[in-house]
Amino acid sequence: MNVSDLSAPRRGQGALIPLLLALLVFVGLPALLAGFDRGYFYQIANLALIFILLSASMHLVTGVAGLLHLGHAAFYGVGAYTAALLSTKFGLGFTVTLPLSGLVAALIAFLVALPTMRLVSIYFAVATLAIGQMLYLVMLNWVEFTKGPNGIIVTKGLELFGFSLSGRLATYYTVATVVALCVLAIGRLSHSYYGNALRSIREDDQCADAMGVSTARLKMEAFTLSAFFAGVAGSLWAHMTGYISPGDFKFSESILILAMVVVGGLGSLPGAVIGALLLILLPEGLRAFGDFRNIMVGLVMFLSILLLPKGLLGEVSALQLARRQLGAAWRNTVKGEGIGWR
Amino acid sequence: MTALKTASLAALVTGALTGVLTTGTALAADTVKIGYQLPLTGETAQYGQDFRKAAEIALTEFNAAGKPFKAEIVFEDSRSDAKEGTNIARKFVDDKEIVGVLGDFTSGVSMASAQVYKDAGMPQLSQTASHPDYTKISKYQFRNIATQAQEGPYNAKWMLSKGYKNIAVIAEQTDWGQSVVSGFTDGVKANGGTVVFSEFFNRGLKDYRSLISKLERAKPDAIYTGFFYEDGAQFLRQVQQLGIKTPVYSTSAAYSPKLIELAGEAAEGVHLTSNFLPTDPAPHIQHFVTEWKAASNGAVPGQFPAQAYDAVRIMLAAVEKAYPNPTREKVRDALAQTKDFPGVTGKTSFSADREAEKELVKVEVKGGAFVPVAD
Numbered sequence: 001m002n003v004s005d006l007s008a009p010r011r012g013q014g015a016l017i018p019l020l021l022a023l024l025v026f027v028g029l030p031a032l033l034a035g036f037d038r039g040y041f042y043q044i045a046n047l048a049l050i051f052i053l054l055s056a057s058m059h060l061v062t063g064v065a066g067l068l069h070l071g072h073a074a075f076y077g078v079g080a081y082t083a084a085l086l087s088t089k090f091g092l093g094f095t096v097t098l099p100l101s102g103l104v105a106a107l108i109a110f111l112v113a114l115p116t117m118r119l120v121s122i123y124f125a126v127a128t129l130a131i132g133q134m135l136y137l138v139m140l141n142w143v144e145f146t147k148g149p150n151g152i153i154v155t156k157g158l159e160l161f162g163f164s165l166s167g168r169l170a171t172y173y174t175v176a177t178v179v180a181l182c183v184l185a186i187g188r189l190s191h192s193y194y195g196n197a198l199r200s201i202r203e204d205d206q207c208a209d210a211m212g213v214s215t216a217r218l219k220m221e222a223f224t225l226s227a228f229f230a231g232v233a234g235s236l237w238a239h240m241t242g243y244i245s246p247g248d249f250k251f252s253e254s255i256l257i258l259a260m261v262v263v264g265g266l267g268s269l270p271g272a273v274i275g276a277l278l279l280i281l282l283p284e285g286l287r288a289f290g291d292f293r294n295i296m297v298g299l300v301m302f303l304s305i306l307l308l309p310k311g312l313l314g315e316v317s318a319l320q321l322a323r324r325q326l327g328a329a330w331r332n333t334v335k336g337e338g339i340g341w342r
Numbered sequence: 343m344t345a346l347k348t349a350s351l352a353a354l355v356t357g358a359l360t361g362v363l364t365t366g367t368a369l370a371a372d373t374v375k376i377g378y379q380l381p382l383t384g385e386t387a388q389y390g391q392d393f394r395k396a397a398e399i400a401l402t403e404f405n406a407a408g409k410p411f412k413a414e415i416v417f418e419d420s421r422s423d424a425k426e427g428t429n430i431a432r433k434f435v436d437d438k439e440i441v442g443v444l445g446d447f448t449s450g451v452s453m454a455s456a457q458v459y460k461d462a463g464m465p466q467l468s469q470t471a472s473h474p475d476y477t478k479i480s481k482y483q484f485r486n487i488a489t490q491a492q493e494g495p496y497n498a499k500w501m502l503s504k505g506y507k508n509i510a511v512i513a514e515q516t517d518w519g520q521s522v523v524s525g526f527t528d529g530v531k532a533n534g535g536t537v538v539f540s541e542f543f544n545r546g547l548k549d550y551r552s553l554i555s556k557l558e559r560a561k562p563d564a565i566y567t568g569f570f571y572e573d574g575a576q577f578l579r580q581v582q583q584l585g586i587k588t589p590v591y592s593t594s595a596a597y598s599p600k601l602i603e604l605a606g607e608a609a610e611g612v613h614l615t616s617n618f619l620p621t622d623p624a625p626h627i628q629h630f631v632t633e634w635k636a637a638s639n640g641a642v643p644g645q646f647p648a649q650a651y652d653a654v655r656i657m658l659a660a661v662e663k664a665y666p667n668p669t670r671e672k673v674r675d676a677l678a679q680t681k682d683f684p685g686v687t688g689k690t691s692f693s694a695d696r697e698a699e700k701e702l703v704k705v706e707v708k709g710g711a712f713v714p715v716a717d
Contacts, residue, residue, distance in 0.1 A: 039458075040432040047425060140515060141542070149516040150473065151450055153457075241428055242457035245450040245517070248424050284429060287418065294383050294421075 025176050034169060042168045044284055046240060049179045050233050051276040055260040056186045057229030059272035062261050064190045065222045066202025066321060068125035071132020072257050075227040077139055077249030078105040079234025084152040084244055085145075093159050098178065098235045105231025108135070110224045117220045120205060132254055139246040151245030154238050175236055182229050187269050189225065198222055202267070202316070263304050265314025266321055274312055372411045374661050374668055377418065377434035378654075379445040379455065384421035389447050393469065393650040396643070397444070399633045400654040411665055413658055420446050420455075427451035431458035441664070442467065442657050442673045444650075449473035449517045456483050465660075465674035469653040470646060473517045477696045484677055484696045486653040486687075488617060490518070490568075493593055494525025495532065496702055497566065497615060501591055502535045503717065506563035510539035510588075512553065512577075513568030522568030522593060538562050545573060550580045564589045571596055571644075575604030582608035589613065594702070598644030602710055610710075615702045617687045618648035619714060627686045645687075652685035659683065 033041055054076055061069045079101035086092045086100060112134075116127040139146050146152075157166035158174045165174045189195055200208040201215050209215050238244050256279065264275025282300060286293035309317045378397055381390035394417055405412050416437070418430040427446055434440050435458060442465045446452040452471035459466045460480035467484040468476070474491065477483045501509060511526055513519035519542055527537050539560035543553055554577075557565065565588055569577060574596040581590065592614040602609045620631045620642050630651055634643040643651075657673075660680065664672035683690045688701045706715045 038432075038436040039462075040429065040436045043429055043432040047429065140544075143520065148520065149450075149518075150475070150520055151453065151517065153453070153475065153479070241424065241454055243424070243450075243454045245424070245453075247422075247448075247450050283426070291382055291419070293419070 022180070025180060026173075029176075030169060030172060033172060039168065042172055044280065045172055046175045046236075048277055048280040049175045050236050050240075051257070051260065051280050052273050053179045053182050053233040053236075054230055054257045055264065055272040055276035056183050056269060057226045057233070058257050058261050059267075059269055060186055060190060060198075060226045060229075061222050062258065063265075063267040063269075063272060063315070064195055064202065065198040065219060066266075066316070067219060067222075068122075068128070068258075068321070069223075069226070070125055070129040070251075070254055070258070071135070072128075072226070072230055073249045073251070073253035074132040074135035075105045075109055075230040076234045076237070076253070076257075077246070078108055078135060078227075079231030080238040080244045080249065081139060081146055081152070081234070082231065083235035083238040084154045087154055087156045087239070088152060091156075093156055093162065094165075094235070094239045095159060095161050097239070098232060101235035101238075102228040102231040105234065106224045106228035109227030110220065113220045113223045117216050117223065129251075132251060136246060136250055139249065146246075149246060151243055152238075153243050155242070156239065157242070158239050171240065175240065178232065178236060182232060183269070183273070186229065190269060199267070202321075259301060262318045263301055263311055265308075265311025266318055267315030268311070268313045271311050271313035271315075278312075373414055373439075374411055374441060374665070375414045375416060375437065375439040376654075376657055376661065377416050377430075377437070377440045377443040377445075379418050379420045379427060379430045379434070379443065379451075381422040381447050381451075382417065382419035384423070386422045386447055389470075389646060390419070390422075392644075392647040393445070393447070395637050396634070396647040396651040397654045399630065399637065400651050400658065403633075404655075404658050409662060413661065415444075415654070416440065420451055422446070422448050422451055424451050424454040427455040428458055431455035431464075435459070435462040435464055440464075441661060441668045441670050442677070444469065444653055444657055446471070449476055452476060453479065456480070459483070462670075463674075464670050465677055467653050467657050467677065469650040472521060474521055481678075481696070482674055484692060484698075486649050486656060486690065486698045488594065488700045488702065489697060490521040490525035490593070492525075492697075492699075493615060493702065494522065494527075495529030497591060497593070498526055498529030498535065499533055500613075500615075500704060500717070501564055501566065502530070502533050504564075506589070507535050508538045508561065508563050509535060509566055510557045510560055510562035510564075511537055511566045511568075512539075512541050512543060512557065514545045514570070514573060515542040516545065518595070519568045526566055526568075543573075545570075547573065548576065550577045551584060554581055554584055554586065558584075558586060558588070562588060564591060567592045567596070569596055571598040571601040571604065574601050575609070578605040578608040578612065594645050597705065597712065598646070599642045599712075600644065602707060602712070609707045612707045613715075614705055616645055616705050616712070617700045617702055618643075618645050619703060619705070619712070621712075621714075626684065630686045648686050652683070652687050652690060655685065656680055656683050656690065 033045060058069060058072045061067050082101040082104040083097040086097045112131045119127050140148055158171055159165055165171060197213050197218055200213055201218060205215050260275035260279050261272050265271025283293055283297050286296050289296060305318060311318060380393045381387055397415055401413060401415055420427045420430055434443050444467050446455055447470055449471045452468045453473060453476055456466060456479045459482050465482050469486050471485050472487055472489055477485060509530060511523050513522040523540055530537050539557050539562060567590060590612050592612060594616045596614055597616040631643060660673050660676035661668050663676040678692055681691045691699050693699055704715050705712045
């Protein structure tokens, strides 16, 4: 695919779709939610929004730059813990903790990225796995600082400069505004020359390097930016739920976010959003099926990869990316002997 | 391809939405609903499945007893995930017919859900949440489990009375494990003993040998442990493999027939506390054991299912007390008044801070079975 197609604004529909989406998120959905007036729907809407942000932030690293990231939930956790600790130890409110959570997560991502960003393919994936596990173990075992497995009760809800936003509709609007702004920023980043530079790493990092693209620096930037947005999502979660513990940020959450990006379609921001919606709404929607609902969610994921290897709205095939990341030794055909590992 | 994509996408999202929007059917006037959130799938599903089985036994009994109303329990799977737990909590709160909630299994999910129940004024009774701060969240949180603040000092006195002055403590790295170590250490210090070693391990650890040899270097007279049966069995087997004879003591959380099943001979001589003895001849206990065996291929119930069975019965008793026209507030007040409830885990009363006060029994593993001992 011609890379320049991906970022060129499509005339005519360029402004219409975002406008319709904004109408849906800020007028249509709230009207529906208020109409039903059930806390359950508000809760699911907010949760879906938070995971849209997480999925969109991972999209920047995994979808656009094509780097398999296995530790994203840890930065989500760093954000949540920053918000929780700042609010319980120093009495700071959401207005202050929201940006700080993002900044602290970004700072930590930057520091751990310094030594690791020259790694490629599976080595990068394993490094992010290790980073995620390290941060998780810090949250779990540094009991004096993080209260460890006891978790933290966050008494301060959502607010704006001291003005409480903890009502149902106010909470929804706060979460929706923050998420929409972040997703907009991620969209601008990924559909720009900057985004194209990241895509060049995904397509062929050596070639990009040879053309003068500073791949290590770009990887570091993408990694740090994505951690920033994950941190913001963490702050939203901490203030919204009122209680966090390390279990919320373990490895399986990273995999969940990765699955959202992959099912939705690697490299596509709408795909990341739809992937998040699907994997949050589907398990809730299937509650009626009791113990089978997880199998059904798994089946949907499996079938979507099998039948739609590019995901629902994908730019690149998940299978291709996985092969490139995990197996330099994988070949599509070995002299007519079919596919397989060398 | 595009058409297929669009169609499948539309189908998936619509399917998910319809499911979310489907609501429960209306009930007859003489039915009272209770919610039960528990992990029916996921890493801790074995506990949740047991709880559901125990709850169903309690429910069938209640509905067969000719009470003025029928009870119904709505089970929802939380996967021991705080996200799902809070979703369920909102769902239960929305359902105006639900007057009380049981669960969750882990303290983490129970506490995240409790934030919802606190604001909504919904009584919540967990059969296992042991986090010291759980019942402090609001006046709506209750638990049917002896806390480590109670069990720790009890076990400390027991071990000190046996002449073990220098004790090593290990526990899993969870909120519960933290309370095991702090509760026990306080008890040992207050009664003149010394904790010579204390360390946490992560749940699901496979190799305890380095921990065991480190522990042995502190030369303890006995080892006190905070683990559930899966980790406990691994630990005990490896203690035996290393030829260590130091006596091992544990909490009621390890009290499960599966501990002996998995650890085999290595479980011999382990001392622990319990408040449920399936061998107790009291008729109500034997009744539960028989029902449980019938529902689980002859297996003997452990401590946790018994706690769940009692929790459900305590909740149903509170609903009955609040009947007719039970409201969440009335059920909460009735729960708070629970006094000397004759459960299978002993007589249970709630203290003013909604903690279960229970009698503990001393048990030793002898000849492949839990045997009550006097000291």
